[in-house]
Amino acid sequence: MKANFKFVITILLLIFNSLSADDDMVAITVKARGQVKLTRANQVKSTPIKNGQILEDQDKIDTGPSSTCAIKFLDDKSLLRIRENSSCTIETKKEKNVVDKNIFVNIGSFFADLFKPKGIFQVTTPTSVASVKGTQFWILHFFDGRTIYICIKGLIDISNDAGRVLLREGQTAEVDSRFELPKIHITTEDEIPIGEEDRTDVRVLEIGFGGPNNQVKMLKVDIKDLVNE
């Protein structure tokens, strides 16, 4: 009798899971290098993520040292790159074909590239919430609780208990605590992290040309090699 009951429950769970599984699938891992782990909702044990791993609502992703992960959302191919030593949880809410996304950042550095986003794209840290209205931006959250937003393109609406600011293209916002308004300044080049995907063995070849009036003109050639891992 007990065995039959367990069998029925198992079958029901399988059916329930199969019925609901597709609705929960919201993103896919398009790149995973190094130690990248996935923890499903309501599970304790984590599993390694490989390329092609399908992600669901409430999935938690952790990256180790020298490890990166790139995921894309299935409804609008919005890209989220997760850099080394980072952790986040994907929260989604689906209505018809539109998925509202909230990336809950635990720690680390992230890059988002939104292409014609559908629904709301939001990033939540312990100190702030950023609603994205643009296309490309960085989020860096540190152990000491600071969060830095770097807007590459578009607009980011950042809010916390202290208020709300609008971050524009080419600006950086620093949020020190949830009770302080984010501080905004112009982004400097050295602030923008170079991701694993962007790092290349770049060699610069400079060739000088002498002009008729002893002028010198320099031709700079960037030679980009692919990273050999």
Added chain:
Amino acid sequence: MNNGMRFKSLCLLTVIFLNISLFGIERVKLNFTQKPYLDAHKNLHLQLNVTNFLNHQIREIRINYRDISETIFKSQRMTSQGFQYFASVNLSDLEAEIAEYYFEIEYTDGENESYPAGTPEYNLLSTTVQNILQQDEGIIIISPEEDESIFTDELVITVSFAEFGSLIDKERIKLYLNTWDISRYLEVYDEFLTFVPKQVPAGTHNLHLELYDRSGNLIAQRTWRFTAFQRTIRRPSGTNALNFNGQFYVETRQEKFDIANSHENYSYGGLNLYAVNKQWELGAKLFISNRENSNRQPINRYTLFAQTNFWGDRFFRITGGDAYPQMNPIMVRNILLRGIYGQLFLGFFNLDVAFGNVQRSVSSTPIFDDTGVTIDSTVSAFKREMLAIRASFGTRKVFQFGLLAVKTKDDTGSIEVATSSPTENLTVGTDFFLASTRQEVVLEGTFGVSLYNSNITSGTIPYDSLQQLDSGTWDEDTRSYYEFASKFITINEFFVPKPNMAFDSRLRVRKYGNTFTIGYTYVEDDYRSQGQPFYLRDQRGFAISDAQRLFQNQLYITAGFRQFKNNLANNKPDTTTNSYLYFNLSYFPIGNLPGISVGVNAVNRSNDLKLPKASNSAIPIDNRTTTVNFSTHYTFFTGNFDHRLSLNLINYNFSDNVDNTTAYFIGNNIANTITVNLRSKYSIPLITNVDVSFQQTENAQKTENKSEFTLISGGAGGEYTLKDSFTKNDALIFGTFARYGKIENISTLQNLDYNRFFLNGRIIYNFVRHGRLSLNGDLINYNYSNENSLDYILTARYDVNF
């Protein structure tokens, strides 16, 4: 065969040929073996059966087709197999939703016939071409993105199609990586699919996705490419090494025709070789037939070509041997050139040059009867040389302007006995193309002027001699014109002094699912370009059409009007006006509902004469042909079986409005045809086809001269495929088809009923990498008045790709 049988045979032939059907009264009779159908890739599949009682030697059958909004046809050769001819015509580049077509038979004696009767001026066949959803609607490429660069070991293919919802049949999804079908490896979910191969070769690859609904209709597709790099620095493969491929085929056919008392063998073979890398394309084609005869136009084909690619899309290509230069729709097209054809494409400047022979010399030979008396002679042909040069500016993406000159001349000494005169022709012209960035608005046109001499046997004669032959106006301008023109063309009494011109233009606007086209054509009677022998002369008129797609391409509405007149020079007995009005509505539901197509066509021909003109022998013409067609198809499932049922109704009504008491009354003709077809696919690899057809034709010339023709026919066939029959990856296909037709012909001339039985059997063995062997047998039996005739064709063929 005794005299009685021969008489009955002749009566049979006479009755059959007097039967005014859609396919006319000509040397042979054409019937569709199965209803033409359009597949998901917009290939129109046609299958014809040729009834060739008197064994007229057919050189080839071509299908000529065009967009309904155009005036110029494209041409494609049909493949023969026994009594049947096949073609698969790609209509994907058509702009409008309706394609018109007709068939043209070329006989080895040089004669041509077109089917149905009246084409290409009127009576064209048509088919609706459904456009699938635009490529970027509804399909979201998640990974890899268009032109993305990745490493060879990190390819993740993911595509989302949430917008289609449950319409997509997940089992039918097709995904191709280059030419490799990877559909079975996909993980398909409700709203997306994914596939993660371990490795992909380095280089640039294409991905092609097709989404189908549950009825098997293609509703969306997308193609995109990406590049994969090895992790060590290395150039992608294929940049310098030549990739080779080719095809070889050989076929032999035995034909026996009882009535014609003939027994023939046809054998031919061919070899195509290609080598390609990033910079070079090299190729060779060879076709050899046992029917090649120096007394006929060439059947064998020999071609060599080489192409070198520059930066971007630029190239230089040279072709030696047999080529088909396509330079201009009214000057050089649809012609076989045996010579040299060079093409230089730089974009800002392009140059095409073609020279060689377009006609072989064939001397006329007498035809004798049984007693040795000469009763006729074969048609002769002079050797004809052509030189064509076209310079153009622009890539034709948004702009191109071209200048072209074509000269053809017959070699007067190339044959001994001629049934025609040697000719010479010079045509010069321009063409232009203007389009908006995405080609939503396109304006294009071409203009040509020709000079023609219908008989150059005597060569150029002096101006003074010419003056004596013609009493027209002769002044200094005429002499200047003579001196100028004689540098380019032979001038004698057969020279047409007035240059004749042709102009063809078209404006097309595409927006919001609507395509509007308007075109104007003007071609004078003596306009000739022997580089384009299939262009209809002596016509002027316009064509307007509009096509609208609605409800995600489920509903198509097309309407149009064309009117053309002849006798531009007002030198014919009368002027005939052809008007063509058409309307078509097609419904292709995305869900599993019947598809419906309804069309009405009305063609009027008239020369506004009520009575013949005694002065110039013009006779009155005033008739109307109305065709109403209705077709529907429905896909349904019984268990694991997939069925497609289609119904086709055609009403054809030809009415002659000329006074029926006069001798010029042709007669009225009404024909009704009903065809029902059921095509089934089973869970085992078996496909069956069953159809029933009923046709009734009434022809009334005058009250005392009527005929009524009734055809009832039914056919059934099947094809079974045995996979991995002898070795892995091979396939053995067995197919058979039988059709029985009962014909009743009641006529005031001769009543004649007969039965026709057609049986086809075929075995095809496909062995990947080693080729394909096929054996095909066709049998036709005619039974009339207890007499029988039995014709058969047996074919064996081998093909291999390497």
